[in-house]
Amino acid sequence: MAAYLDRDQTGSEQVPAQDAPPPPPELVALAHAHGVDDTYDPGSGPVPVGPDTLVAVLASLGVDASTPEAVRSELAEHRRTVAARLLPPCVVVRQGRRTALDVPAGAELAVELEDGGRWALPKGHSHWLPADLPLGRHRLTAKAGPREASVALIVAPARLPEPQGRSWGFLAQLYSVLSDRSWGMGDLGDLAELARWAGHELGAGFLQINPLHAGMPGAPSDPSPYRPSSRRFADPVHLRVEAVPEYAYAPLDGYGPRARRLRAEVLEHDGLIDRDAVWALKREALQELYAVPRTVGRAAAFRAFTAREGEWLERYATYCALAEVHGPNRHEWPKGLRRPDSPHVAAARAELAERVDFHRWLAWLVDEQLGSAQRAAEEAGMAVGLIHDLAVGVHPDGADAWALQDVMAEGISVGAPPDAFNAHGQDWGLPPWRPDALAEAGYEPFAQLLRAAARHAGAIRIDHVMGLFRLWWVPAGHPPTRGAYVRYDAEAMLGVLALEAHRAGAYVIGEDLGTVERGVREQLTERGILGTSVLWFERDWQRKGEILPPDRWRSGCLATLTTHDLPPTAARLSGEHVELRHRLGLLVHPLGEEQDAARTELAEWRTELTARGLLPEGADLTPETLYAFLLATPASLVGVWLPDAVGDPRPQNLPGTWDQYPNWRLPVADGGGHPVTLDRLAAEPSTARLAGALADALGRRTPPSGTV
Structure with missing residues (x-):
């Protein structure tokens, strides 16, 4: 029988993506029936998706499209199934x-x-x-x-409410914000202190932090918060050990000197944050606290938590216990343990009952401290409070991928197609939801995830919010150029999001940067979901890329100068971001051209700000003047990258690098790269100066310089 696959018997690709023949009409019809697009637009016009990609994507949805006969059979079966339904899978x-x-x-x-x-x-x-x-x-x-x-x-709800009035707040990577009490990285105790200080003394209305999702077990671990083991549960590495109530009844004096050494390595010796060393020490201490008898009230609260979290907590804790025995890669476990509902897993759970309970207990402690941090933000007068970040996906070997494998696509990872900025596309290594299985499950797995994210938050940020509409699926073994867009029921996804946010009393911010399909931002606005606007990207592309004037910015957004994936303001103003990318071989054009382009961009901004009376004639750009421009827009929320307060020029993450740059491991530092503690940051004149300008512009009280 003829096949649609355009590969030879060794599996090597015969036809590059741009030269792939168009797929046959029946294969296209079958793809459309299952929400798979047969073309994509990299910015230069529609490009057909190759037949082999459509076959592989359909296979991950349980649809056999390997031959023309199979395609006709599957298409006929799909039509019969739809015609026979009384109701759709979910309404x-x-x-x-x-x-x-x-x-x-x-x-x-x-x-x-x-x-x-x-x-x-x-x-x-x-x-x-x-x-x-x-x-x-x-x-x-x-x-x-x-x-x-x-x-x-x-x-x-038809529409979510947007924040009342306008406010500003900090954007922070929690691990990077160390205090004099941290055990080598920022923790939930530091988060509460940061919220109290920023709210009470600076008049900040919110505090947005990186995803705190549970990371992959084992060492060395992946420090990226955007490729976690589980998005449902937060990582216990963020715990403030001394804040666990049982700490008062345990002889843990010996941990203090070891914690100080971890802290000193980062703060006094300009070291990198060593998440694995921090977790090794905390796990040892927490194991001792777990053995401390709980009071009747604490025991009751723990039981209530486990009952509320239900089966997902049971599976998460079981995965953690099994990973301690068999390693973190679920695909390498004994065959009987690879499905969470197998009798072998039930037997292993009974055998590892104490370890399973330990991981349940850790999840409970983190939930308690997250709640305490949000209460601290509210009591500090923050109008919004904490903004938690929900990553776009999870590690393919981790807890969620194991626990939810029936609603996630196997053999697929999501990413981005090739475009004018990246001709090779992107593969993020994250398995996607199966839209058909998600609908059959009544979107309950998605709802539970949102419920957990919003429980202790004033708002949630949805990373790559465009993924609620469509995602670029890359079949295993294919380069990112040979993927296809798979569509989700956006009305359903947005509806579930709106219901859970409404019930939690949380606002929603969508990260809608990059390639955004026409109509997406309009639908998000209609539902009351805020967008994300970055100063450097807000241009009028219909008028030769002119700077977009403040009155043409959208009001429903979080406006910022930078993000965790972009250069800090100090680096952009000095040109250091270009030099860094040059040293690492990441520039697309010659160094001189890139430097000229960066200088031209800054000159345009000097002209713009001078014309608007925000910058004296001939003066240099400063973070304060750029933030003043953001305040001149109608943006509901203005986000200040926390390292900008002390002139830190180092990006927290440099896309395109792995071991060439210490991504996700840098503490907040001053302009010279020397780490700055939360206590010192609060006393820095530059912090008070920047916060004062923001507070004055928004009609808040002028903050005094204070300390934590």
Whole structure:
């Protein structure tokens, strides 16, 4: 039989992506039926997706498209399945809108509300769900003769509220913010202190931090917070050990000197943050605290936490215990342990009961300290409080990929297609949700993830929010250029997000930088989801890339000068960011051209700010003047990169590098690269000066210089 795969018998690629033949019409029809696009646009016009890519992506969705006969069979089966359905796999509607359901004549519909109530709907060929259904996760049932169906019905708010008034706040990588009490990296105790100081003394309205997701076990670990083992549970490496209540009843005096040595290595010897060493010491101490008998109240609270978190916590703790025995790569475990629902796993869980319970207990401690940090932010008067960051995905070998493998695509990683800035595309090494399986599960795994992220947050930031609409899927063994976009039900994904954020009382910020499909930002705005605007990227591309004037910026956004993936302001103003990329061989153009382009960009900004009266004639650009421009926009939130307060020129992450640069391991430092503690940062005149300008511009009190 003929096959669509354009590979030889050794598996090597015969045709480069740009020369791949267009796929046959029936294969395209099958791809579209399963939400797979057959073209993408790198900015120069549509490019067809190769047949082999479509076959591989469909295979990850459980669809056999390897031959023309298989394609015809699968297409016919899909059409039969859709025609035979009484209801779609899941129904997501907006409160306040009547929603039509196409069901057979004479069908009976009813809604079983999550609170136990019931709504019976009138008969008819075209049924309408009423506009006044209560918010929540309900069940919709349909009966038509002998046929019956019951699916999840999610009623979401039509729009989320946006923050009242305007506020500014810090953007910080928590691990990098060490105090004189840290054990070698910033922790949740430091987070609470940072929130108290910034709120009480500086008038900050929020504090956005990096993802605190649980990292992959084992050493050496991946320090990136954007490729975690689990997004549902935070990493216990962030715990402030002394804040665990049992600490008062344990003889842990010997840990103080060891913790001081870890701290001194970073702060006094300009060392890098050693997450593995920090965790090794904390794990040893926490193991001793775990053995301390709990009071009846503490024991009851722990049981309540485990009951609330349910099966996902059970699987997460089991994965952690199994990883201690068999290593972190679940694909290398004994075959019987590779599925969480196998009897072998049940037996292993019983055998490792104490280790499983230890990891449950760690998750509980982190949850408690996260709650304490958010309360500290609220009590400090922050209008928003903590903004937690939700990474776009998880490590393919980690806890979530093991626990949720039935709703995640195997043999696929997500990334970005080639474009004008990166001709090779990107592969992020993260397995995606399967849109079909997610819908069949009533989007409950996604809802639970959002629920956990928003529980102790005033807002949540959704990394690569465009992934709620579509993701670039790269089949295993393919380069990133040979992927395809797979579409999600954006109305459903946004509805689930809106419901969980509403119930948590949290705002939502979408990271919508980079290539954004037309209409996406408009839909996000319609739902009350804030965007992300970075000063250097806000240009009028219809007018030769002119700087976008402040009054044309959108109000529904978090406006910043930089992010964790971009140069700090000090480096951009000095040109050091170009020199760094040159030293590491990352420049696209010759050094001189890149330096000229950087100088031209700064000259344009000097002209712009001078014309607006924000910069004296002939003066140099400063962070204060650039932040003044952000304040002149209508942006709801203005974010200040915390290292900007002390002139740190070093990026926290340099995309395109791995071991060439110490990504995610640098403490906040001054302009000379010397680490600055939270205590010292709070006393720096530059911090008070920058915060004072922001507070004055937003009508807040002028902050005094203070200490933590």
